[in-house]
Amino acid sequence: MSNEVNKIAGAILGMATLAMGVGFFSGALVSPKAMTQPGYALPDATAAGGGAAVAAKEEAVEPIAKRLASADVAKGETAAKKCVSCHSFTPDKKNGTGPALHGVAGRDKGAVAGFKYSSAMTGKGGKWDDEALDAFIANPKAYVSGTSMGFAGVARGDERANIIAYIKSLK
Numbered sequence: 001m002s003n004e005v006n007k008i009a010g011a012i013l014g015m016a017t018l019a020m021g022v023g024f025f026s027g028a029l030v031s032p033k034a035m036t037q038p039g040y041a042l043p044d045a046t047a048a049g050g051g052a053a054v055a056a057k058e059e060a061v062e063p064i065a066k067r068l069a070s071a072d073v074a075k076g077e078t079a080a081k082k083c084v085s086c087h088s089f090t091p092d093k094k095n096g097t098g099p100a101l102h103g104v105a106g107r108d109k110g111a112v113a114g115f116k117y118s119s120a121m122t123g124k125g126g127k128w129d130d131e132a133l134d135a136f137i138a139n140p141k142a143y144v145s146g147t148s149m150g151f152a153g154v155a156r157g158d159e160r161a162n163i164i165a166y167i168k169s170l171k
């Protein structure tokens with residue numbers, strides 16, 4: 001009789017140990033850290049009908065004019081490090097993978113001499129005013145569908161404002 005009890009107790013103990021072990025190891029394998037940003041470039045959300053969700057999220061952000069009023073040029077310069085692998089910000093207007101961005105604010109879209117833009121960009125029309133820059137940097141492929149700018153975008157509205165303030169501060 002006590003032998004039976006021992007067996008049952010042993011079985012329960014064994015199962016509990018196993019459950020704990022599985023929990024421990026799966027915890028070690030799958031890091032439960034929450035991701036703040038997607039770890040990969042998101043596909044074009046407009047095609048999948050996700051555009052509405054993006055637009056809804058954008059509406060919660062203050063208008064760019066308001067964000068620019070409290071923007072930080074130095075922070076913008078740091079944030080613009082995300083762009084320098086493709087863009088120059090210097091007055092010599094050297095093109096790289098992307099067109100030179102010195103003086104881009106207020107300029108016609110797709111207007112840097114000697115840069116081969118996508119037809120999507122040259123066909124977009126209009127100038128790079130604050131709203132256009134904000135929208136493009138937030139989600140390049142949503143703003144200029146078919147753009148050759150291979151960059152996922154800057155999700156945070158204040159960070160975009162800092163970058164735009166930095167671009168506008170360039171002399």
Ligand code: HEC
Pocket residue numbers: 079080082083084085086087097098099101104108109110111112116117118119120121122128133136137144146147148149150151154163
């Ligand atoms: C992986 C390379 C790459 C990165 C990173 C990148 N861009 Fe671009 N960008 C491009 C290319 C390529 C184009 C031209 C797009 C086209 O012709 O469709 C472009 C175009 C632009 C334009 C339009 C310029 C014009 O003359 O019309 C702006 C504005 C711009 N990028 C801003 C930015 C900013 C700001 C960042 C950083 C937050 C950034 N880009 C990051 C490659 C890049």
